Amino acid sequence: MEFDKDSLLKLGKLSKIKIDENKLSSLSSDLGSILKFIDRLQSIETDNVDPTSNSLDQSLVMRDDIALDENSAAEILENAPEKELDFFSVPKVIE
Amino acid sequence: MKAGLNLIEASELLANNETSSVELTKFYLDNINKGEELNCYNTVSSEEALKAAESSDKRRKEEKSKSRFDGIPIGIKDLFCTKNIKTTASSKILSSFVPTYESTASQNCINAGLISLGKLNCDEFAMGSTNKTSYFGSVINPWKSKNSEANLVPGGSSGGSAAAVAADLCIASLGTDTGGSIRQPASFTGTVGLKPTYGRVSRWGIVAFASSLDQAGPITKTVEDSAALFEIISGHDSKDSTSSIKQKENFYDNLNSSVKGMKIGVPKEFKSDNLSASTQKAWDDCKKLLQENGAELIDISLPHTMDALPTYYIIAPAEASSNLARYDGVKYGIRENGKNLIEMYEETRSIGFGDEVKRRILIGTYVLSSGYYDAYYIKAQKVRSLIKSDFNEAFKRVDAILTPSTPSTAFEIKNEPKDPVQTYLNDIFTVPVNLAGIPAISVPFANDENNLPIGLQLITNSFEEQKLLNIAKNVQDTINYAPNLDKWWIK
Numbered sequence: 001m002e003f004d005k006d007s008l009l010k011l012g013k014l015s016k017i018k019i020d021e022n023k024l025s026s027l028s029s030d031l032g033s034i035l036k037f038i039d040r041l042q043s044i045e046t047d048n049v050d051p052t053s054n055s056l057d058q059s060l061v062m063r064d065d066i067a068l069d070e071n072s073a074a075e076i077l078e079n080a081p082e083k084e085l086d087f088f089s090v091p092k093v094i095e
Numbered sequence: 096m097k098a099g100l101n102l103i104e105a106s107e108l109l110a111n112n113e114t115s116s117v118e119l120t121k122f123y124l125d126n127i128n129k130g131e132e133l134n135c136y137n138t139v140s141s142e143e144a145l146k147a148a149e150s151s152d153k154r155r156k157e158e159k160s161k162s163r164f165d166g167i168p169i170g171i172k173d174l175f176c177t178k179n180i181k182t183t184a185s186s187k188i189l190s191s192f193v194p195t196y197e198s199t200a201s202q203n204c205i206n207a208g209l210i211s212l213g214k215l216n217c218d219e220f221a222m223g224s225t226n227k228t229s230y231f232g233s234v235i236n237p238w239k240s241k242n243s244e245a246n247l248v249p250g251g252s253s254g255g256s257a258a259a260v261a262a263d264l265c266i267a268s269l270g271t272d273t274g275g276s277i278r279q280p281a282s283f284t285g286t287v288g289l290k291p292t293y294g295r296v297s298r299w300g301i302v303a304f305a306s307s308l309d310q311a312g313p314i315t316k317t318v319e320d321s322a323a324l325f326e327i328i329s330g331h332d333s334k335d336s337t338s339s340i341k342q343k344e345n346f347y348d349n350l351n352s353s354v355k356g357m358k359i360g361v362p363k364e365f366k367s368d369n370l371s372a373s374t375q376k377a378w379d380d381c382k383k384l385l386q387e388n389g390a391e392l393i394d395i396s397l398p399h400t401m402d403a404l405p406t407y408y409i410i411a412p413a414e415a416s417s418n419l420a421r422y423d424g425v426k427y428g429i430r431e432n433g434k435n436l437i438e439m440y441e442e443t444r445s446i447g448f449g450d451e452v453k454r455r456i457l458i459g460t461y462v463l464s465s466g467y468y469d470a471y472y473i474k475a476q477k478v479r480s481l482i483k484s485d486f487n488e489a490f491k492r493v494d495a496i497l498t499p500s501t502p503s504t505a506f507e508i509k510n511e512p513k514d515p516v517q518t519y520l521n522d523i524f525t526v527p528v529n530l531a532g533i534p535a536i537s538v539p540f541a542n543d544e545n546n547l548p549i550g551l552q553l554i555t556n557s558f559e560e561q562k563l564l565n566i567a568k569n570v571q572d573t574i575n576y577a578p579n580l581d582k583w584w585i586k
Contacts, residue, residue, distance in 0.1 A: 008457075015416065015460045016423070016437070017453055018445035027454070030515055034458055037516045038405045041474050044481070051476030052483055054307045055532025056294045057557070060336040075195040079427035088425050091436050 003028045003035075096122040099578075102267050102320040106163045109155065116148035116155070116166025116210060119266075123168045123212055127264045132584050133235045135259040137173045138181050139213040144168065147210045154208070164323065165208025170265035172256045173214035174221055175201045175311070176300040180211075184302040185229035186219045188428045188447025198300025199335070200269060200311045200328045207327045212265050216255030219449045220419065221276055221304045224521040225511055226254030228451040236284060236505050237262035237580060240545040247505040247547070250280030250521075256314045257284040261580065267315040267324050271301060273308045274407050275500075275525025278537035281314055282500035282550025285539040285578045287567070288314045289321045290525075292557045293532035294339035296325075297332030305414035306337075308407075308529045318538065318568040322346040325560065341558060349561055352568040355389035359566075360493035364400035365524060369502045373543035378499050381540055381551050384573050385497070385566075393493050397485040402478050403527035404519060409462050409475035410530070415452075416459025422447060454515060483531045490556040495566050498524050500537040500550035524552060534560045538567045539576045548578070 003011070008028055012019040019027065073086045082089040096114065097104075108114045124141050151166035160166075176182045176194035183189045201211065218228040225248040226234040234254040236247040238261070249258040253270030257280035260268050270277040272290035281288025289312045296311040303309065313324035323346070330343040361382060370378075382392055424430035424443030431446045433439035448456070462471035489496060501521060512518055528535045534557070537550040551570070555563040 011457050011461055011464075012441075014464060015456050016420075016440040016444055017448070017456060018438075018441040020445070027457075030454055031457060031461075033514050033516050034408060034454070035461075037519075038409050038458075038462075038471065038475075040405045041402060041409070041478055042470070044399075044402060044474075044478055046474060046477035046481070049477040049480050051473055052480040053476055054293075054337065055483060055530070055557075056337055056339065058294070058339060061331075061333065061338065061340060062336070063333045076426075078195055079192055081424060081428070081430035090425055091433065091439050093436050 003031050099263055099316065100266055101316040102164060102167060102323055103317070105167050105266055109166050110163065116151040117145065119166065120144050120148040120168045120210055120212070123265055127212060129585050130262050130264050133237060133258055133262055133264070134232055135216055135234055135255040135262065135264050136170070136213045137183055137185060137216050137231050140180050140211060143180065144210050144212050151208050151210065161206060161208035164327070166210060167266055168210040168212045169204065170213060170215045170256060170259045170268040171201055171211050172217050172253050172268065172270050174217060174271050174302045175269060176302070177201055177211065177214065180214065182214065182302070184220050185217050185231055186448065186452070187230045188422050190230065191429065192427050196300060199297035199332045200301065203328045203330070204269070209327070215259055215268060218252035218254065219452050220302065220415070221252040221271055221273055222415070222451050222455055223251040224275070224279055224518055226251040227508065227511060228449055230449060233508055234258050237584070238284060238505060238547055239583060240547060245507045248283065248508050250283035250505065252276040253314060254280050257281050257286050257288065260284070260286045260314050260316060261578070267313060267320050269311060269328065270314045271309060271311045272529065273304050273411060274529050275522040277312050277314060278500050278525050278535060278550070278552060279521060281537040283505040283548065285548030285580070286314050286316060287318055287321045287539065288312070288537045289325055290528065290535050291325060291329065291560055292339070292534045294337055295329045295560070297335040297338050299332055299334040303418040305411040306418060307414060308411060318564055318571045319347065319350065321536065322350055322564045344561060346561055346564055350568055351565050352572055354385055354566055354569045357390045357495065357566065358393050358493040359385050359390045360393050360395035360489055360496040362395050362397045362400065362496060362498060364397050365498045367502065369520070370499060371503045371543070374499045374503065374549050377540045377549045377551060378497070381497060381570060384570065388569055388573060395489045395493060395496070397489060397527065399478065399482045399485050400527055403482055403530055404523055406475045406478045406482065406530060407526045408458070408519060409471050410479065412455040412459030413463050413472050414459070416456045416463065419452070419456055451515070479530050482527055486531045486533060494555065494562060496554040498552045498554070500524060500552040504543050504545070504547035504549055528554055533557050534563055536563055536567050538570055540570070540574060541576070
């Protein structure tokens with residue numbers, strides 16, 4: 001099984017990962033091999049089986065609703081590659 | 096200083112004033128320096144470690160030690176966020192990230208007075224079984240095959256955590272295990288690796304890979320150390336909504352190595368043609384040993400064992416593709432410029448992620464995309480239910496399950512197969528445990544004909560880590576495995 005070029009490029013767009021032309025062929029065969037491997041599940045009978053999303057037998061724990069003074073703007077912005085005033089800064093977006 | 100000290104021995108030396116935390120810390124920093132070639136650490140925090148050691152010695156003098164392990168140096172996988180200390184997940188995209196907060200698991204270590212020597216190398220975002228996907232290069236296994244100089248993989252993803260403990264570059268370490276990332280490297284390096292029940296150790300502040308599978312745990316030299324360090328890092332954390340509300344237990348004090356009357360299950364599906372002869376022999380010898388020590392062996396079946404790996408390679412990449420969406424060049428990490436916002440995202444992620452991480456994001460995006468979601472993702476979640484129910488059935492009949500940890504021992508770094516699926520097969524025995532959310536431990540049992548360590552895996556039902564550690568201790572105490580590792584890197 002192989003991914004054709006167009007579906008691979010579409011997948012790259014959905015994943016926001018630029019795929020280099022020279023990597024297309026090896027990526028196509030790698031992903032094809034993985035897809036073939038995971039396709040083995042299709043033969044398993046699961047009609048009356050509920051899906052498991054989490055193995056813990058416990059409902060999610062909620063915290064008490066108490067206001068905490070943490071995560072200041074300065075701390076949050078500390079690792080931002082680009083910032084202006086108290087904001088993350090990104091390339092101009094014009095539609 | 097005696098080489099190869101374990102956590103318990105070090106705590107006794109400190110209690111008897113036969114050493115100090117500063118002396119211990121200096122000794123391990125020196126070992127790290129001598130072992131640089133092994134590439135175990137991404138970051139060594141010498142200054143911070145020595146400062147913390149001085150404070151620990153002061154506390155001890157004033158009889159204000161935080162725990163009996165106060166002052167003992169450990170290493171931390173570079174996946175745990177550590178305040179003011181670089182945390183990279185061994186990825187280029189996070190190569191400059193310095194967290195402003197501390198993960199709960201590493202904070203629990205600080206609260207017990209443990210000293211962090213630095214951050215241990217791992218596969219990029221914990222995706223891999225060889226440590227070769229690290230942006231900072233492969234970790235080298237301190238073990239070498241008899242009659243060969245070739246470098247071997249330490250396993251992964253917690254390869255640095257396992258290799259550092261084996262090579263005595265720290266007394267113990269923290270790792271994480273999503274599909275075998277603690278147990279497989281422990282098996283490849285002759286160390287003890289524990290993956291706790293999902294929910295036992297808080298995931299807060301650990302760089303997320305696959306959130307329904309990720310679990311942190313200790314890699315140590317002995318089962319006693321494993322119990323002690325597990326006790327330190329476990330417990331409910333209100334910051335993690337999947338953290339178990341069960342009370343913290345005294346795993347170390349309650350160790351009891353008797354296996355008399357216990358029922359040990361041996362699953363027939365783990366007998367595979369891919370199993371090396373020496374691993375098969377170790378497995379057989381361990382069955383005999385447990386029987387001689389009073390346990391009863393019971394043949395069991397886990398019919399969906401072979402479906403676990405394909406299930407894992409749908410669920411883990413799906414969750415990863417969602418978790419790794421946060422790396423967009425805006426909030427943290429590197430940014431690569433583009434003509435507009437979308438191009439900036441695409442360039443940043445293309446340059447910032449390595450090949451294996453990209454493969455998993457792409458596959459994850461594929462199985463979650465419209466038209467494939469039910470066929471892959473929901474299907475895998477249903478098979479996950481079947482895998483979990485296999486274990487539930489088995490634990491109605493047995494106390495624990497015994498299997499090999501890995502099909503083979505450590506292999507050469509340059510021999511990794513080109514097809515990624517072949518590499519995935521390393522985790523064939525460990526992955527079912529993560530899908531079921533239950534605890535398991537890898538214990539070194541013997542060396543193979545090339546003098547490389549073989550690990551065996553014990554598995555129990557959810558929250559039965561005490562039983563798991565007790566059986567592991569029985570095995571450890573009976574065989575008395577002595578690593579006998581040649582420190583070839585010290586010239």
